[in-house]
Amino acid sequence: MINRYKTKKIFVGDVPVGGDAPISVQSMTYTKTSDVEATVEQIKRLHFAGADIVRLAVPDIEAANALKAIKEQTSLPIVADIHFNYKLALKAAEVVDCIRFNPGNISDKQKIKEIVQACKQRNLPVRIGVNCGSLESQFEDKYGQTAKGMVESAIYNIKYLEDLDFTDIKISLKASDVQRTVESYRMLRPLNNYPFHLGVTEAGTAFHSTIKSSIALGSLLLDGIGDTMRISMTGELEKEIEVGRAILKDAGIIKEGLNIISCPTCGRIEADLVSAVAEVEKATAHIKTPLNVSVMGCVVNAIGEAKSADVAIAYGNGSGLIIKKGEVIEKLPTDKLLARFLEEVEKEVKLQEK
Numbered sequence: 001m002i003n004r005y006k007t008k009k010i011f012v013g014d015v016p017v018g019g020d021a022p023i024s025v026q027s028m029t030y031t032k033t034s035d036v037e038a039t040v041e042q043i044k045r046l047h048f049a050g051a052d053i054v055r056l057a058v059p060d061i062e063a064a065n066a067l068k069a070i071k072e073q074t075s076l077p078i079v080a081d082i083h084f085n086y087k088l089a090l091k092a093a094e095v096v097d098c099i100r101f102n103p104g105n106i107s108d109k110q111k112i113k114e115i116v117q118a119c120k121q122r123n124l125p126v127r128i129g130v131n132c133g134s135l136e137s138q139f140e141d142k143y144g145q146t147a148k149g150m151v152e153s154a155i156y157n158i159k160y161l162e163d164l165d166f167t168d169i170k171i172s173l174k175a176s177d178v179q180r181t182v183e184s185y186r187m188l189r190p191l192n193n194y195p196f197h198l199g200v201t202e203a204g205t206a207f208h209s210t211i212k213s214s215i216a217l218g219s220l221l222l223d224g225i226g227d228t229m230r231i232s233m234t235g236e237l238e239k240e241i242e243v244g245r246a247i248l249k250d251a252g253i254i255k256e257g258l259n260i261i262s263c264p265t266c267g268r269i270e271a272d273l274v275s276a277v278a279e280v281e282k283a284t285a286h287i288k289t290p291l292n293v294s295v296m297g298c299v300v301n302a303i304g305e306a307k308s309a310d311v312a313i314a315y316g317n318g319s320g321l322i323i324k325k326g327e328v329i330e331k332l333p334t335d336k337l338l339a340r341f342l343e344e345v346e347k348e349v350k351l352q353e354k
Contacts, residue, residue: 013077013097018195024052033063104134132175195227269297
């Protein structure tokens with residue numbers, strides 16, 4: 001069992017972040033926020049993909065002015081992403097659920113004070129978003145683009161917000177590589193109790209982002225670190241949510257959907273296992289009930305793996321076995337196995353849901 005760090009609970013809209021709240025998964029639209037229709041369409045896609053929170057870029061006044069119309073058309077909490085122009089944060093704070101600012105791009109403390117005052121008026125939280133590539137000069141000059149530099153920036157800005165009597169804070173410390181990302185979060189975690197937003201920034205394509213994020217976020221989550229997360233990906237929105245929820249699932253943090261156990265391809269396989277597993281994934285994508293299912297290509301590992309599976313299939317030479325809870329329930333020709341297996345999976349789902 002993972003023991004999460006005890007953190008302060010804040011609310012982004014109606015979504016709790018920190019404390020005993022579930023770890024939420026976020027994404028960010030890539031439309032021009034000023035294009036209300038296109039942005040709302042992407043938010044709806046994220047909603048149906050399972051996102052808990054969505055972040056919108058607010059680079060100009062047109063984007064800031066569009067936020068009200070966008071907010072009226074979605075139920076997902078909205079975080080306004082602000083860089084450089086603090087006045088955009090003041091405008092966004094009138095309608096959104098959280099303000100994210102990068103202290104490396106807005107370092108004037110009077111401007112940050114105005115952002116905090118605007119957030120106080122509506123009880124909005126602030127995310128201090130420290131990025132390794134855009135540290136304030138005093139930290140980059142002293143520490144370079146290092147984990148230590150990111151942590152010192154975060155400490156400095158947390159202290160400034162606390163001096164303004166503002167503590168509805170969450171923090172992110174993002175680098176584009178795994179090591180600095182993990183090091184910075186681990187370094188800062190014992191020093192305060194604010195919730196952490198996890199992510200590897202600029203992580204690349206779907207393939208590279210999945211690898212980097214799985215290593216970095218998986219390591220931190222297993223350490224009990226992290227309260228909300230985003231998979232930064234050069235790719236489609238839904239994939240960010242899919243990978244994020246898969247990391248939570250495979251880290252054992254959430255119980256959701258099928259855990260498919262399938263053997264690696266080798267010379268012992270007695271069937272087209274790749275196609276069989278792909279068909280199982282497609283046919284069971286709708287299932288949210290947590291189940292362990294096993295799809296094995298030969299008998300060598302099948303019986304052992306099937307002992308821990310709710311439902312299993314073991315291919316043999318021209319035939320195979322259907323196994324439930326470690327017990328063989330039927331032997332069938334290969335061409336009839338998969339349909340029977342899926343039938344038993346659906347039966348088990350209904351039993352579990354009763």
